[in-house]
Each structure stands twice: as C-alpha cells, then as structure tokens.
Amino acid sequence: MWPMVLYDPDSHISLQDYGILIPVAPDRSARVFSELAGRLAKRGLSRDRWAIEPPPVELTREDILRAHSPGFVERLYGDGLEQVMLEAFELIDDEGRPHRYAPETATRPMTDLLATVLQWTARSYQAGVEALSNTGKFCYHLGGGAHHGHAAFGHGFCVVNDIVVAIRKLQAEHAVRTAWVIDIDAHKGDGTAALAAGDDSIQTLSIHMASGWPLDLPPTGADGQPHPSFTPSDYDIPIATGEEGEYLSRLETGLAALGTHSRPDIAYVVGGVDPYEHDGLPSTQGLRLTIEQLTERDRLTFDFLHDRGIPQAWLMAGGYGERAWEPYVPSIEYAVLRSLGQLAG
Ligand SMILES: [Zn+2]
Numbered sequence: 001m002w003p004m005v006l007y008d009p010d011s012h013i014s015l016q017d018y019g020i021l022i023p024v025a026p027d028r029s030a031r032v033f034s035e036l037a038g039r040l041a042k043r044g045l046s047r048d049r050w051a052i053e054p055p056p057v058e059l060t061r062e063d064i065l066r067a068h069s070p071g072f073v074e075r076l077y078g079d080g081l082e083q084v085m086l087e088a089f090e091l092i093d094d095e096g097r098p099h100r101y102a103p104e105t106a107t108r109p110m111t112d113l114l115a116t117v118l119q120w121t122a123r124s125y126q127a128g129v130e131a132l133s134n135t136g137k138f139c140y141h142l143g144g145g146a147h148h149g150h151a152a153f154g155h156g157f158c159v160v161n162d163i164v165v166a167i168r169k170l171q172a173e174h175a176v177r178t179a180w181v182i183d184i185d186a187h188k189g190d191g192t193a194a195l196a197a198g199d200d201s202i203q204t205l206s207i208h209m210a211s212g213w214p215l216d217l218p219p220t221g222a223d224g225q226p227h228p229s230f231t232p233s234d235y236d237i238p239i240a241t242g243e244e245g246e247y248l249s250r251l252e253t254g255l256a257a258l259g260t261h262s263r264p265d266i267a268y269v270v271g272g273v274d275p276y277e278h279d280g281l282p283s284t285q286g287l288r289l290t291i292e293q294l295t296e297r298d299r300l301t302f303d304f305l306h307d308r309g310i311p312q313a314w315l316m317a318g319g320y321g322e323r324a325w326e327p328y329v330p331s332i333e334y335a336v337l338r339s340l341g342q343l344a345g
C-alpha cells in the first residue's frame with residue numbers, strides 16, 4: 001500500500017466563515033491537492049496510487065489532555081470555548097476592540113470551530129499512523145501543524161497542538177516510543193518546544209525568523225513567570241533578515257546535529273511555507289526565501305529522514321495569502337516520487 005497524501009475537505013478550516021480576517025486562502029489545501037494531482041497524472045500516477053481516502057477518526061478528551069492542561073481542556077469543551085478561540089486567533093486587541101475580526105460577517109458561531117480543530121488534530125495523528133504503516137514511510141497531511149498551541153492557552157492561530165497530541169497518542173498506543181519534531185515554519189515552534197521540554201522521548205528542532213512574533217512577546221507573563229514561548233527547542237536555528245543565503249547550510253548543520261541522537265520511531269515535520277518571499281502575512285517579511293530555496297529545504301529534510309529509514313509525517317502549518325499553495329506542490333511531488341522509488345536520491 002502506498003497512500004501518502006491525506007486530504008480531508010471536511011477538516012478544512014475556513015476562517016472567513018467565522019468572521020476571522022487572517023489571510024489563509026480558503027482553498028489552500030484543495031488547490032495543493034488538485035495541482036499535485038495534475039502533476040502526478042502527467043507522470044502516469046492516478047490518485048489511488050498516492051491519495052488517502054480518509055477513514056473516520058475521532059479524538060477523545062483524554063487524547064487532548066496528553067498535551068494540554070486540565071483547565072484548558074475544561075474551557076475548550078465548556079463555556080470557555082468562545083474565549084479560547086478569541087485568544088488563539090488573537091481577535092481582540094489590548095483595548096478590547098476587534099482585531100482582524102468582523103463578527104458581523106460570520107456565518108457560523110465560533111463554537112463550531114472546535115469540531116473542525118479536533119478533526120484536523122485527528123488527521124495529524126492519522127498521518128503518523130499512515131507513515132508508520134505504509135511502504136513509503138511517508139504521509140503528508142494537507143492540514144495541521146498548530147505549533148503555537150501551549151498547555152494552557154492557544155495563540156498564533158493555533159488552538160490544540162496537534163503535533164504533540166498526535167505523538168503522545170501514538171506513544172500511548174505503543175506504536176512509537178520516541179519522536180523528532182522538525183519545524184521549518186517561519187515562526188518558532190514555541191508551543192511544541194514548551195510541551196516537549198523535559199520529555200526526553202521527543203527531540204525538537206526549529207529553524208525560524210530570529211526576531212518577530214512570538215519572540216517579540218514580553219519575556220514574562222502577567223503572572224510574573226517567564227513566557228513559555230521562550231522555552232528553547234532542543235535545537236533552535238534563528239535566521240536573521242538578510243541571512244537567507246545561509247538558510248540551507250544552517251538547516252543542514254542542524255539536521256546533522258539532530259542526527260547524532262539515536263534514531264526515533266517517527267518524525268513529524270512542521271512544513272510551513274510562510275518563509276516564502278510571496279507570503280501574504282506581513283509579520284513573515286523577516287524571512288524571504290524563493291520557491292527554489294523552499295523546495296530545496298523540503299528535499300533536504302525529506303532525504304535526511306528517508307535515507308535513515310525514519311517514518312515521516314508532514315503537516316502544512318503556516319502559509320498565507322493567494323500564493324501560499326505554490327511551494328507545497330513541488331515538495332510533495334518530490335516526496336511522493338521518492339517514496340514510490342521513482343527518483344534516485
Ligand atoms: Zn508560521
């Protein structure tokens with residue numbers, strides 16, 4: 001069996017339905033899927049060779065509690081849900097006014113978002129199951145990657161940290177013991193780093209913008225404690241504006257350092273394309289990679305894991321504006337072809 005790309009139209013989060021004005025194109029996943037299908041068809045590969053017909057999957061509260069605090073889970077499943085969503089998507093500014101938010105245009109209540117978030121999270125878990133069981137040891141979930149989700153709160157458009165929930169569920173089921181998280185999104189994987197801190201079974205690497213969100217948050221929270229966004233990953237690779245030319249070599253060095261650890265049972269890759277020079281989120285302007293650099297970034301990462309025989313589950317993470325679909329397509333095409341044994345390394 002070779003299913004490798006998991007696309008579930010029902011788990012796609014259309015933020016516009018809730019009046020949320022964050023520039024994620026509502027057809028981002030669908031566009032990637034259809035462009036990919038076109039390119040693979042030209043190589044004689046019909047969808048049944050690579051696309052997964054997603055089977056039903058559901059997560060329980062217990063699954064969420066493996067990464068999140070009881071208080072947060074209580075709010076999520078109870079009366080606090082709307083407030084959790086307003087915070088996670090940062091829809092109210094410091095003066096209490098709507099920010100990137102037009103509630104009067106919403107066609108669905110904010111509370112509907114929970115079912116979609118949980119479905120998204122479930123699919124990220126399923127991508128791990130597929131990567132562990134399919135012959136190519138690779139699965140790309142066209143969704144997921146909520147790496148800013150913390151134990152007790154969501155922020156940065158992330159509610160539930162699907163990465164850590166997925167890994168801990170696989171661990172609870174004894175499907176894996178150890179995992180790596182390789183985070184190549186433009187933003188630091190702060191939630192994942194904080195959730196995995198002190199957990200020797202999960203090694204984290206994050207290559208990201210050296211400054212800007214979330215690294216420009218106040219260093220201490222309202223409670224006087226250090227803000228958890230500053231929790232270091234096991235390997236942090238900050239890239240300053242103007243250092244784009246060093247990005248690939250520094251990623252390679254970071255991966256080589258990660259590779260000195262014993263081989264994990266699975267790797268999750270948080271494959272955000274928001275470092276793209278044509279990304280539509282103003283706060284990602286600090287890192288501007290070309291499509292060629294992004295394609296090379298993803299090949300390096302894929303090959304690093306593939307050559308070591310490490311099952312890899314990829315998540316879409318950040319990628320904003322009308323052109324965000326572009327860098328995903330050549331990267332996923334390459335990974336599918338290599339997994340099928342149709343390309344030499
Ligand atoms: Zn991002």
